[in-house]
Amino acid sequence: MKYSIDKKEKYAVFQLAEENLNSILAPQLKSELVIFANEGVRNLIFDLSQVQYVDSSGLSAILTANRLWKPLGSFILTGVTHPSVKKLIEISRLDSVLSIIPTVEESIEFVFMEELEREINAEDGDQAPADH
Template identity: 35%
Template sequence: MFVGYICYACTGGVLVWCMFHCWGGPAMKFTVDHDDNVVIFTLKEQRLDSSTAPEIKAELLIVCQPTISALVVDLSRVDYADSSGLSALLLAYRQLRDHNIPIALVGVRETIRNLFRISQMEWLFGFYPTVEVAMQELQAQSSS
């Protein structure tokens, strides 16, 4: 999908520099898939914190383009999050809010959901049990 260091996979065909997808880094902490214009961002780590947030923020800056119709973030493997991790998701929200592009968070554990409540960020995102349910809901919203 990519030529040299230019990644087409994570941007839906937009020509950009992507050191994470193209070089892979020491260990991929996430995957990025596309279903039509929906980006599905799956974290493979158990922690969403200061150790993972910089790489995740960099990738979210790449995929959060006005050409997508929605961002689905699968957090079902995440057991722990802190303010650095939440700031990565807030960055995605800020990138997409002016274009009215929804962000669906999937598989969020109750302890992490409480962080969203405490930080008053819960209303920024849609919360869904699975990627499939999120995709169905996003499709229903876009057709209404």
């Protein structure tokens, strides 16, 4: 499986450098994602811009990533540009479950916005009076 990962302080961009995200690649992809989650990558931007075909195993890997990152921070799908990939995501109604943002740049801005929101909410939680 070919991919690149660009790790920054607040996020990592995982770009899958494959045309097909299918049953052959999905198990290996899931393993890599578990490793990144365990390494403490808080926000993952998953770039599908080079992917032209996704099957149900590929969707399962994407959903696994979404589930892994829920407690950590944000999971963002970007680069969903190929018509067959876009159509599969829409048909399976994953566009209502996943955070899908058009570009990596916009995804990075989204991560910073969500991080800021989490920090503000954490501060509000610290200052809230205790109800006993």
